[in-house]
Amino acid sequence: MATPLQFRPLLGHHFSSPSPLSRKNTHLFSSSRYATLTHKLVDMAFLCSSGQCCLVVKASAKSGSAGQSQSVKTVRHQPNHGAQTLNPVKKNSTLTTLPKAPPLVETTTTTALSPDLLETVKNVEVISRSEKNAVVPRVSVAGNYTVKGLFRQLVRQLASLPLAIAELFAIAGLSAIGTIIPQGESPEYYFQNYSDGKPVLGFLTWQWVLGLSFDHIYTAPYFIGLLLLLAFSLVACTSSRQLPMVKVARRWSFLKSEKAILQMDVTDILPCARVEDIGTLLSAQGYEVFARGPSLYAFKGLAGRLAPIGVHAALLLIMAGGTLSAIGGYHGTVMVPQGLDFQLSDALRPMGILSMPADVLNNSVHVDKFYIDYRPTGEVGQFHSDLSIVNLDNQTVFSNSISVNSPLKYKGVTIYQSDWAISAVQVRVDGSEPYNLVMAPLQKGDNKLYGTFLPLGEDGVTKAKGISILARDLQSVVLYDQEGQFVGVRRPGSRKPIQVNNVSIVVDDIIGSTGLELKMDPGVAPVYAGFGGLMLTTVISYLSHSQVWALQEGTSLVVGGKSNRARFEFEKELNEILDCVPEIRTKKQRGDFSSTETATQKQ
Numbered sequence: 001m002a003t004p005l006q007f008r009p010l011l012g013h014h015f016s017s018p019s020p021l022s023r024k025n026t027h028l029f030s031s032s033r034y035a036t037l038t039h040k041l042v043d044m045a046f047l048c049s050s051g052q053c054c055l056v057v058k059a060s061a062k063s064g065s066a067g068q069s070q071s072v073k074t075v076r077h078q079p080n081h082g083a084q085t086l087n088p089v090k091k092n093s094t095l096t097t098l099p100k101a102p103p104l105v106e107t108t109t110t111t112a113l114s115p116d117l118l119e120t121v122k123n124v125e126v127i128s129r130s131e132k133n134a135v136v137p138r139v140s141v142a143g144n145y146t147v148k149g150l151f152r153q154l155v156r157q158l159a160s161l162p163l164a165i166a167e168l169f170a171i172a173g174l175s176a177i178g179t180i181i182p183q184g185e186s187p188e189y190y191f192q193n194y195s196d197g198k199p200v201l202g203f204l205t206w207q208w209v210l211g212l213s214f215d216h217i218y219t220a221p222y223f224i225g226l227l228l229l230l231a232f233s234l235v236a237c238t239s240s241r242q243l244p245m246v247k248v249a250r251r252w253s254f255l256k257s258e259k260a261i262l263q264m265d266v267t268d269i270l271p272c273a274r275v276e277d278i279g280t281l282l283s284a285q286g287y288e289v290f291a292r293g294p295s296l297y298a299f300k301g302l303a304g305r306l307a308p309i310g311v312h313a314a315l316l317l318i319m320a321g322g323t324l325s326a327i328g329g330y331h332g333t334v335m336v337p338q339g340l341d342f343q344l345s346d347a348l349r350p351m352g353i354l355s356m357p358a359d360v361l362n363n364s365v366h367v368d369k370f371y372i373d374y375r376p377t378g379e380v381g382q383f384h385s386d387l388s389i390v391n392l393d394n395q396t397v398f399s400n401s402i403s404v405n406s407p408l409k410y411k412g413v414t415i416y417q418s419d420w421a422i423s424a425v426q427v428r429v430d431g432s433e434p435y436n437l438v439m440a441p442l443q444k445g446d447n448k449l450y451g452t453f454l455p456l457g458e459d460g461v462t463k464a465k466g467i468s469i470l471a472r473d474l475q476s477v478v479l480y481d482q483e484g485q486f487v488g489v490r491r492p493g494s495r496k497p498i499q500v501n502n503v504s505i506v507v508d509d510i511i512g513s514t515g516l517e518l519k520m521d522p523g524v525a526p527v528y529a530g531f532g533g534l535m536l537t538t539v540i541s542y543l544s545h546s547q548v549w550a551l552q553e554g555t556s557l558v559v560g561g562k563s564n565r566a567r568f569e570f571e572k573e574l575n576e577i578l579d580c581v582p583e584i585r586t587k588k589q590r591g592d593f594s595s596t597e598t599a600t601q602k603q
Contacts, residue, residue, distance in 0.1 A: 158236035167230040174226070178217040181209060184331070190215060219326045219351060227319045234312045242309045254295035255549045255560075264549065264560030266571045272583045273557035275550050281577045282548060294552035301545040304564065310537030314530045321526030327352025330361075330520035337423040337513045341366035341390065344413065347518050358520070360411040363397070364390045370514040372420065372474055380473060383420045385514040412520050419515025422450040422471055426492075426509040429454070434508050439471065448472060456482060456501055467500045474510045546570050555584065 157163065182189070187210065194206040213220040255261050275296050279289045287298040330348040345361040368386040375381045382403055389398040389410055400408045408415040424436040443449035455466040467487075468480040479487045479500055487500045490507045497504045548561040559578060563570035 155236045155240055158233045159240050160233075164230065164233045164237070167226060167233060171223070171226050171230065174217055174223055177214060181214050181217070183216055183218065185215060218322075224323060224326065227323055231316055231319050234316055238309055238312045242312065246305050246309065253549075254290075254292050254297050255551060256295055258551060258553060258558045261549050261551055261558050261560035265562040265567060266574050267558075267560040268575075268578055270557040270559065270578065270581060270583075272555050272585065273581045274584055275552045275557060277581050278550055278557065278559065278577070281580055285573070285577060287546075287548065296548075296550040298548045298550075299546065301543045301563075303540050304543035304545045307537045307541035307543070310533060311541060314533035314537055317526050317530030317533065319530075321523035321528075321530060323523070324354065324526065325351075325521045325523030328354030328356070328522050330355060330518070332518045333418065333516065334518070335419070335421055335513050335515050336365075336367045338367055338370040338511055344518070347516075348413075348520060358412065360413055360520075362392055365415070365516075366390055366396075367514055368399075370420070370512045372512070374473070374475065378475075380420075383417065383514070385417055385516070387415065412522070414519045414521070416517040416519070417514065418517040421448070421513040421515065422474065422510060423513040424511045425452060425469055425471065425477060425507065426511060427454070427469075428506040428508060430504050436511065437469065439469075442470075454503075454505070456503065467503065467505070471510060474512050477507055477510065479505065544570060546573075548574065557581070 187206075190206040190209050194200055194204060194209050196205050199205045209215055213222075217223055261267065275291065275294060279291055279296050279298070282298045283289045285300075287300045289296065289298040291297075329351045331351055332347040332349050334342055334347045336342055341364050343364050347365075348361060366388045368388055370385050371383070372380055373382040373384070384401055384403045386401045387399065387408055388396045391397050398410050402408045402415060402417045404417050407417070421441065422439050424438050426434050426436050428434050437452040437454060439450040439452045441448070442451045449470065449472055451468060451470045453466050453468060457465065465482050467482065468484070469477050470480070471477045474492070476489050476491045478489050479498060481487055481501050488498050490496060490498055490505075492507050492510045495506060495508075497506045499505075542565070544563045544566045546561065546563040548559065550560075551558045559574075561570065561574050
C-alpha cells in the first residue's frame with residue numbers, strides 16, 4: 001500500500017514537490033480536516049560503485065487522521081560518472097542497488113470544496129525494487145476568484161484605452177449640453193423657455209431639463225461620477241503602464257551579445273573602433289554614458305518618458321479642482337440698487353457637501369455708486385460699480401471699483417460685474433420734495449426697457465389714469481400723458497420741468513442697479529495649476545527618449561540604438577556620430593602602412 005510521504009529531491013532526480021522537508025515544515029495543513037504527516041529520519045547511507053550511487057532512507061510515516069504508523073524504505077539513485085567509492089556506509093544501514101531509476105506513477109484528484117474553491121491533489125508514486133510505494137502528495141488549494149486577482153482584473157479594465165475614450169466622449173457630450181442650456185436659472189425660466197408647446201430640438205422640454213438635472217449639470221451626481229471614473233482610469237494607467245516603463249527606462253541595461261544589439265532599430269558594425277571613443281562622442285551630444293568593460297549604454301531624453309505621467313497628474317489636478325469647485329464652493333447673484341448694501345451670507349449659497357463656512361461671510365457689501373460708459377452711438381459700452389466691504393463693526397475694510405472682466409477679490413470671495421438694471425426714477429411733482437418711482441422691466445435682453453406710472457387725481461390709481469415714464473438707460477426718460485401721447489424727453493439732473501396733464505415734473509435722477517455675481521471657489525488654484533502643468537508636460541512629452549548600446553568585439557565595435565519617437569532624426573544623429581568615430585589601426589595595418597611609406601621614400 002502506498003504511504004504519503006514528503007521528501008527532498010536527490011541528485012539527478014527532480015520532483016515538483018512542495019517545500020523541502022524541515023523541522024518547521026512537518027504539517028501540510030493546519031486544519032484537522034486534512035491528514036498530518038510526521039516524518040522521522042532514521043538512517044541513511046551512501047554507496048558509490050562503478051555504475052550507481054544510492055541513498056537509502058528509513059522513515060516512519062504517521063497519519064494524523066487515521067492514527068496508524070507504517071515503516072517505509074525509500075531508495076533513489078543516480079548514475080555514477082567516474083566517481084570513486086566513498087567510505088563504508090554507516091553500520092546497521094540497509095543498502096540496495098537498483099539497475100535504473102525507479103519508475104514514477106502520477107495521479108491527480110480534484111475536489112470541489114465550494115463553488116469558488118477547488119482542491120487539487122497530485123500524487124507521485126515512487127515504486128522501489130521491493131515493490132513498496134512512497135507517495136508524495138502535491139496539494140494546491142486555489143480559488144477561482146481571489147481578491148488579488150479581482151483587483152488586478154479591475155485595474156486592467158480601468159487602464160484600457162477604449163474605456164478612457166468613452167469616458168472623455170461622455171464628459172464632452174454632457175459639457176456641450178451644459179453650454180447650450182443655461183445653468184442655475186430658476187424653474188420659472190425653464191417653464192417659460194422649454195415649454196411643452198415649444199420644445200427645443202423637437203423634444204427637449206422643462207420636464208427633461210429638470211428631471212435629468214440639465215439645469216445644474218456640472219454638479220449632477222452622474223457628471224461627478226464620470227470625473228471620478230476618469231480619474232481612476234488615469235491612476236490605473238499610470239500605475240500599471242507608465243511607472244513600470246519609467247523604471248525600465250532608468251535601468252542601465254548593458255547588452256553583452258552582438259545578436260541582441262543587432263536587433264535594434266539602427267545598427268552598425270565598425271571594424272576598427274574603440275568603445276571609449278564613441279562614449280566620448282555620445283557624451284558631447286548630451287547623452288548620459290555608462291560603461292562596464294567592453295559594454296556601453298547611453299541615453300538622453302528621459303524626461304520624455306516622465307512627461308506622460310505629468311500629463312496624467314495635471315489632468316487629475318484639473319478634475320480635482322473642478323470637483324472641489326462643484327461641491328465645495330459658494331455661488332450667488334444679486335441685483336442691488338445704488339446706495340444699498342447686502343450681506344455676503346445672504347447672497348452666497350453653498351454648492352455641495354464640502355462647502356465650509358468662513359468668517360468672511362459675516363461681512364456686508366455696500367454699493368457706493370453705479371454708472372455706465374456709453375459709446376458714441378449711444379449704446380452701452382461698459383458699466384462700473386464702486387463697492388466697499390464693511391465688517392461687523394460697520395467699518396470699511398476694503399474698497400474697489402469693478403467692471404466687466406475686472407472683479408473684486410477679498411479673502412477668497414470674488415465679486416464680478418455681470419449685469420445692470422434701472423431700479424427707480426427720482427422726480428419732483430409740482431415743486432414737492434423728491435421721491436422715487438420704482439421702475440419695472442418691460443423688455444429684457446440687449447434692448448432693455450423699464451417703465452413706471454405716476455397716477456393723477458383720486459381716480460388715478462383705481463382707474464389707471466396717470467403719466468407713463470419710460471427709460472432705456474441712465475441717460476434720459478420719455479414721458480407720455482394719460483392718453484398715451486408722447487410729451488417729451490428729459491435728462492436726469494437737468495432741473496428743467498416738463499408739463500404733462502397740467503402737472504409739472506422735474507426728473508432729478510435715474511437710479512441704477514448693479515448686477516453682481518459672487519463666488520467662493522476653492523478649486524480655482526488647482527485648476528489653473530493643472531492647466532499650467534498640462535501645457536508644460538505636453539511640450540516635454542515631445543522629447544525623444546533615445547538609447548544607444550555598444551559592444552567591443554576584438555577590434556570591431558557593434559553599435560545599436562532606438563528611440564520612442566522621431567526615429568528618422570535619431571537615425572541621422574547616430575549615423576553622424578558614427579562617422580566621427582576615429583578608426584584604429586591593427587599591428588598588421590600599421591606594418592603594411594610602414595612598408596608602403598618606406599617604399600615611397602625610396603622612390
